Amino acid sequence: MAEKRDYYEVLGVERGADDDTIKKAYRRLAKKYHPDLHPGDKEAENMFKEINEAYEVLSDHDKRSRYDQFGHAGVDPNAQGGFGAGGFDFSNMGMGGFGDIFESFFGGGGGRRGGPMRGDDVQYGVNISFEEAAFGCKKEIDIKRIEVCSDCEGTGAKPGSQVNTCTVCGGTGQVRVQQRTPFGTFASSRPCDNCGGRGQVIKEPCHTCKGKGRVRRSKKIEVSIPAGIDSGQTISMRGQGSAGAKGGPPGDLLITIGIRPHPIFERQGPDVILEFPITIVQASLGAELEVPTLDGHVKYNMPAGTQDGTVFRLRGKGIPYIRSKGRGDEFVKVNVEIPKNLTERQKELLREFDRTGGGSYEKNKNFLDKLKDLANKGAKQSRKSKDARE
Numbered sequence: 265m266a267e268k269r270d271y272y273e274v275l276g277v278e279r280g281a282d283d284d285t286i287k288k289a290y291r292r293l294a295k296k297y298h299p300d301l302h303p304g305d306k307e308a309e310n311m312f313k314e315i316n317e318a319y320e321v322l323s324d325h326d327k328r329s330r331y332d333q334f335g336h337a338g339v340d341p342n343a344q345g346g347f348g349a350g351g352f353d354f355s356n357m358g359m360g361g362f363g364d365i366f367e368s369f370f371g372g373g374g375g376r377r378g379g380p381m382r383g384d385d386v387q388y389g390v391n392i393s394f395e396e397a398a399f400g401c402k403k404e405i406d407i408k409r410i411e412v413c414s415d416c417e418g419t420g421a422k423p424g425s426q427v428n429t430c431t432v433c434g435g436t437g438q439v440r441v442q443q444r445t446p447f448g449t450f451a452s453s454r455p456c457d458n459c460g461g462r463g464q465v466i467k468e469p470c471h472t473c474k475g476k477g478r479v480r481r482s483k484k485i486e487v488s489i490p491a492g493i494d495s496g497q498t499i500s501m502r503g504q505g506s507a508g509a510k511g512g513p514p515g516d517l518l519i520t521i522g523i524r525p526h527p528i529f530e531r532q533g534p535d536v537i538l539e540f541p542i543t544i545v546q547a548s549l550g551a552e553l554e555v556p557t558l559d560g561h562v563k564y565n566m567p568a569g570t571q572d573g574t575v576f577r578l579r580g581k582g583i584p585y586i587r588s589k590g591r592g593d594e595f596v597k598v599n600v601e602i603p604k605n606l607t608e609r610q611k612e613l614l615r616e617f618d619r620t621g622g623g624s625y626e627k628n629k630n631f632l633d634k635l636k637d638l639a640n641k642g643a644k645q646s647r648k649s650k651d652a653r654e
């Protein structure tokens with residue numbers, strides 16, 4: 265149940281890599297793992313396949329942007345209808361409209377009639393909390409998928425009943441066809457019609473699967489959700505989808521993540537945004553604030569004269585980067601709350617404050633500062649446009 269590797273990781277390039285970098289990385293790796301250079305080496309062959317698959321997606325602008333947005337599910341050739349084609353809308357998952365878990369089957373499969381068929385992919389959505397997304401978690405999900413029938417072990421025959429070897433293909437499931445062409449005689453094989461490619465003919469079909477050899481079952485699967493995952497991203501679990509038919513490989517399990525909103529934090533990629541209320545006294549005199557973060561409260565010394573809407577940054581207090589080292593930041597925006605329902609005594613103190621010149625002096629000072637800033641900016645801009653002309 266190997267997880268499908270990230271395409272950028274496969275090619276060893278940054279997420280924002282340009283076309284040229286991707287091409288160079290692909291050429292270097294394709295040369296290194298080319299099957300001709302490693303005859304019989306299964307691992308090299310798989311690497312080569314993986315590299316080609318990654319390059320096929322990342323070298324195509326359309327596929328790449330879908331991959332960036334939806335992960336492997338966005339470019340899965342078996343995901344019929346898929347994303348963006350009206351298949352699913354995850355946009356309001358955070359609102360709890362779906363419940364915690366929903367599921368669906370993709371069509372997919374295809375394959376030659378009668379021959380081995382790849383199993384269907386199974387698509388799942390899981391809603392997790394803000395913290396679970398930030399730090400990773402394990403979730404047990406209950407999926408429904410097509411499995412090999414355990415009663416007949418996939419043969420489709422009633423246990424103990426007679427199963428005869430197909431007389432047409434001699435049990436191989438394949439019949440050889442010779443074709444004469446002007447270029448010579450070619451031999452090819454196709455699935456046997458008599459036994460449907462099974463190689464065996466069943467007298468009494470299995471009750472459980474009605475002779476199909478496969479049944480729809482519920483299965484509990486534990487999913488490791490990596491720290492730093494974002495809403496809409498998909499985890500692919502290779503081979504955990506529905507069983508294939510007639511010796512075909514199983515499909516994949518594709519788990520798309522939704523994140524429930526946090527009561528106070530908001531997320532922007534790896535960064536956490538927090539709006540933090542302060543009083544006019546704290547803003548004016550400065551204060552040691554106890555600011556909530558994902559790791560608990562931290563102390564922050566806010567300077568005197570902090571203006572409403574000021575944003576300060578707590579480095580490394582954001583979300584861990586997915587499958588990588590380091591973390592984003594927390595941005596704290598202070599909201600200065602203007603007091604309401606003042607007592608007579610408080611009002612008197614404020615009037616006193618005003619009489620001492622406090623309010624108006626500050627106001628005028630700020631106003632003059634802003635004017636000065638504007639004048640400076642104007643001067644810089646006209647210099648810039650003059651440079652551009654020259």
Ligand SMILES: [Zn+2]
Binds near residue numbers: 421470
């Ligand atoms: Zn069965």
Ligand SMILES: [Zn+2]
Binds near residue numbers: 433434435464
């Ligand atoms: Zn046959």
